[in-house]
Amino acid sequence: MKRISLFTICFVIFIACWVFLRFVVGGVISVPIPGSVISMYMGLVLIAILVHVSVEDSRFKEFIRPIHETLVDENRRVRRIILAVLIPLLLLGYTYTNIAQKANPPGDPRDAHPSPPLELTYKDEVIGSMQDVENPHRHYEKDDPEKFKSHVENGRRVYYQNCFYCHGDHLDGKGHFADALNPLPANFQDPGIIPNFQESFFFWRISKGGPGLPASGTPWNSAMPIWEDHLTKEEIWDVILFLSDYTGYPYRTFGEGH
Amino acid sequence: MRSRNIVLAALILGLLSVFNLTFAQDAPEVSEKGKEVYEESCAHCHGIEGRGDGSAAENLLPQPRDFTRGLYKIRSTESGQLPTDQDLFDIITEGMPGSSMPGWETSLGTNDRWEVVAYIKTFYEGFKEQETPPRQISLEGKIPYSEESVEIGKILYTQFACFECHGNLGRGDGTSAPTLEDEWGFKSWPANLTQSWNYRGGNDIDDIYKRFIGGIAGSAMPMFEDPAFGLTIEESKRYNELDSKAEMTETEEEEYNQLDEKMGNAYEILDLMADGDATEEQKQIYDTAMKEFNVKSWHLANYVKSLSPEKRPEAAIGKNVLRSQYTINELPEMADAAWETLESSYFPLVGQIIVEPRQFNPTIDSVNVKSFYNDTEVAFLFTWDDRTHNTEVEEDEDTGTTFEDAIAIQFPVKVPKGPTAPKPYFLWGGKLPVYLWQWKASAADKITELTAKGINNAEVQEVQGNIEAKGEYTDGQYRLWVKRALKTDDKKDLQLEPAVFVPIAFSAWDGANGDVGTKRVISSWYSFVLEPVPSSRRFIYPPLVALLSFGLLVGLREFVRQRNT
Numbered sequence: 001m002k003r004i005s006l007f008t009i010c011f012v013i014f015i016a017c018w019v020f021l022r023f024v025v026g027g028v029i030s031v032p033i034p035g036s037v038i039s040m041y042m043g044l045v046l047i048a049i050l051v052h053v054s055v056e057d058s059r060f061k062e063f064i065r066p067i068h069e070t071l072v073d074e075n076r077r078v079r080r081i082i083l084a085v086l087i088p089l090l091l092l093g094y095t096y097t098n099i100a101q102k103a104n105p106p107g108d109p110r111d112a113h114p115s116p117p118l119e120l121t122y123k124d125e126v127i128g129s130m131q132d133v134e135n136p137h138r139h140y141e142k143d144d145p146e147k148f149k150s151h152v153e154n155g156r157r158v159y160y161q162n163c164f165y166c167h168g169d170h171l172d173g174k175g176h177f178a179d180a181l182n183p184l185p186a187n188f189q190d191p192g193i194i195p196n197f198q199e200s201f202f203f204w205r206i207s208k209g210g211p212g213l214p215a216s217g218t219p220w221n222s223a224m225p226i227w228e229d230h231l232t233k234e235e236i237w238d239v240i241l242f243l244s245d246y247t248g249y250p251y252r253t254f255g256e257g258h
Numbered sequence: 259m260r261s262r263n264i265v266l267a268a269l270i271l272g273l274l275s276v277f278n279l280t281f282a283q284d285a286p287e288v289s290e291k292g293k294e295v296y297e298e299s300c301a302h303c304h305g306i307e308g309r310g311d312g313s314a315a316e317n318l319l320p321q322p323r324d325f326t327r328g329l330y331k332i333r334s335t336e337s338g339q340l341p342t343d344q345d346l347f348d349i350i351t352e353g354m355p356g357s358s359m360p361g362w363e364t365s366l367g368t369n370d371r372w373e374v375v376a377y378i379k380t381f382y383e384g385f386k387e388q389e390t391p392p393r394q395i396s397l398e399g400k401i402p403y404s405e406e407s408v409e410i411g412k413i414l415y416t417q418f419a420c421f422e423c424h425g426n427l428g429r430g431d432g433t434s435a436p437t438l439e440d441e442w443g444f445k446s447w448p449a450n451l452t453q454s455w456n457y458r459g460g461n462d463i464d465d466i467y468k469r470f471i472g473g474i475a476g477s478a479m480p481m482f483e484d485p486a487f488g489l490t491i492e493e494s495k496r497y498n499e500l501d502s503k504a505e506m507t508e509t510e511e512e513e514y515n516q517l518d519e520k521m522g523n524a525y526e527i528l529d530l531m532a533d534g535d536a537t538e539e540q541k542q543i544y545d546t547a548m549k550e551f552n553v554k555s556w557h558l559a560n561y562v563k564s565l566s567p568e569k570r571p572e573a574a575i576g577k578n579v580l581r582s583q584y585t586i587n588e589l590p591e592m593a594d595a596a597w598e599t600l601e602s603s604y605f606p607l608v609g610q611i612i613v614e615p616r617q618f619n620p621t622i623d624s625v626n627v628k629s630f631y632n633d634t635e636v637a638f639l640f641t642w643d644d645r646t647h648n649t650e651v652e653e654d655e656d657t658g659t660t661f662e663d664a665i666a667i668q669f670p671v672k673v674p675k676g677p678t679a680p681k682p683y684f685l686w687g688g689k690l691p692v693y694l695w696q697w698k699a700s701a702a703d704k705i706t707e708l709t710a711k712g713i714n715n716a717e718v719q720e721v722q723g724n725i726e727a728k729g730e731y732t733d734g735q736y737r738l739w740v741k742r743a744l745k746t747d748d749k750k751d752l753q754l755e756p757a758v759f760v761p762i763a764f765s766a767w768d769g770a771n772g773d774v775g776t777k778r779v780i781s782s783w784y785s786f787v788l789e790p791v792p793s794s795r796r797f798i799y800p801p802l803v804a805l806l807s808f809g810l811l812v813g814l815r816e817f818v819r820q821r822n823t
Contacts, residue, residue: 088811089804099800103759106785159302165608165611169365170365180573180606180608181608
């Protein structure tokens with residue numbers, strides 16, 4: 001069997017690294033990696049290969065032997081011609097697609113954590129400070145489980161009469177109206193949503209909706225209605241209970257010592 | 259070695275299918291678990307007692323199924339039969355596209371879904387009284403999809419009078435469409451067959467075929483009746499041909515009578531079969547006629563399949579964004595074939611449920627848009643499906659409200675600079691105003707320019723610019739052509755220039771669906787761009803790069819050769 005040349009081995013390693021980064025790490029294991037990050041890693045791989053082959057003189061000679069042969073050896077004529085046509089053609093295609101690329105519309109950068117006001121209000125009535133207000137129906141969970149259940153049930157009714165069109169039957173943000181919205185409705189099944197916020201934060205977002213978002217962190221394109229126009233205070237607190245009851249995620253709380 | 263593998267594979271497959279069969283045939287015994295899951299996940303729409311009257315039901319159309327009647331739309335069983343357990347399981351698993359019934363595969367485990375099937379069946383006594391399993395629709399004799407079959411199906415579409423409800427081109431705009439109601443007296447619109455992503459029972463050819471043979475129970479979709487029962491496709495074609503002739507020759511008349519008799523016989527046998535009085539010979543005629551009927555239904559299913567794209571088009575974002583195409587010529591008129599050369603961008607629309615009065619049950623799915631521009635003007639072609647043509651403004655006698663079809667195309671007055679600059683509120687603006695083109699079906703050749711600072715705060719612009727428009731309605735579809743100058747003198751208008759992404763959004767009204775004012779379908783912001791003329795650099799740089807790299811290669815070879823010598 002013919003020995004595989006050092007050059008071929010290096011070439012294969014290089015390509016394999018790219019495939020691994022692009023499709024295995026950035027596909028099977030995780031989300032796609034940005035092109036610039038891949039180029040950085042590939043640069044490192046290239047340097048590593050060059051260091052490896054240039055450590056010894058003999059190894060370097062072995063490494064460039066196939067390149068040398070391809071360039072001048074009479075027996076490599078066919079390969080030479082093919083490469084001489086292929087390389088310029090590939091570069092031609094690459095530059096053409098880069099220049100002719102169409103621009104994509106500007107993205108919608110979106111702050112996932114809009115900063116809430118210091119005071120929690122319902123319409124014009126001040127409820128308390130955002131930090132301290134608790135769900136007035138939450139204590140029933142311990143004190144009166146039956147009553148708690150009736151509040152959750154009321155929350156369920158409110159949810160399916162008002163929210164599920166966008167936020168979905170499964171609370172996963174995939175309601176039958178979600179398609180036309182950008183940004184997409186919040187997904188309460190996402191473990192990063194409910195556990196990261198206090199109930200008072202949810203009350204604020206529900207009662208004031210998209211138009212109530214702060215002046216900073218724009219642009220807000222949220223289609224979330226101003227629910228205080230449609231729902232009572234009690235209904236909003238109940239639907240907040242329902243969200244965590246259905247998904248099983250607890251809201252963020254600040255224990256003693258905070 | 260290989261044969262052993264095959265045996266093993268066959269064994270596993272066999273085991274799997276046995277397992278599947280026993281698993282799939284029957285729902286488990288009714289249990290507390292089923293009740294629990296039902297009440298947690300289903301009752302808010304279908305009601306605690308299964309009457310389809312849950313707390314959310316009020317605002318839903320199609321209404322949630324009333325389980326107490328035993329009428330199930332999507333079945334694999336023949337007309338008049340109850341569904342199989344598997345049918346119920348499948349609907350729960352996959353949901354009903356185009357309605358508010360979602361698929362439950364991700365949120366309920368397989369066992370839970372089976373428990374619910376068992377529980378749902380308790381709402382209707384008929385399930386208990388069933389002595390034999392429901393008769394399933396046979397898929398035998400399926401005719402594979404082909405151009406020829408579609409052609410035959412097209413003829414049958416007319417013969418079976420599908421167009422009366424579904425319209426000539428299948429957009430659900432038939433003459434009887436506005437009058438249809440379901441078994442419970444709720445409005446029931448015939449399916450728009452060009453939007454297969456909304457077919458409640460799925461858009462496989464098999465699914466479509468089953469809807470023909472089994473009907474859609476409780477809806478206005480009947481079990482199929484063949485108007486030329488007993489005749490082959492060729493014969494029925496001939497029959498219709500002769501029937502429409504003003505005068506027939508003697509031989510033609512004889513032929514016509516023969517066909518007529520054949521058909522009459524078949525119908526008679528149909529009755530005899532129902533009573534169980536048919537002779538062997540008659541049974542045979544019946545069998546042949548039924549086979550012919552099934553063949554026709556397969557052709558028709560293939561035709562229906564051909565009417566729609568497989569999937570809902572992707573919304574106009576990313577690579578699908580609306581790009582107005584540059585042309586050096588005059589912009590094409592509405593009927594110009596040039597429009598066919600463009601791909602349309604698809605903007606899904608949904609009910610406006612933010613400001614009262616709200617629209618919970620929209621009938622308009624989307625609007626498709628194409629656009630051309632030249633150095634001075636831009637032209638758009640908007641198309642959207644609407645089952646009814648409501649131009650004559652109909653008035654609600656009690657409130658004096660008027661209903662008609664309309665659309666409004668929304669832009670910001672000033673294009674936000676950069677991605678972090680705020681856009682106006684997507685619902686007709688707020689602090690930042692929006693610029694609107696409003697078109698109404700009653701004035702098909704007119705665009706009215708509005709400025710709005712809120713959904714209830716729109717003003718007709720005092721200075722109406724020179725906007726050309728032409729609207730038409732054919733076969734369940736509106737086409738609206740609009741042309742305007744890129745730049746105007748009016749400060750309240752949007753000014754356009756190439757390569758700038760401009761936010762765009764839509765509102766549309768279907769008068770027959772009670773749309774008026776805030777009750778409408780909407781989209782949030784999308785964007786469009788006057789696509790810049792591609793840079794001519796693309797013809798210069800790439801060849802240069804290619805030449806240069808070739809030169810380098812040659813140079814390298816020379817260098818190496820020199821060194822060798």
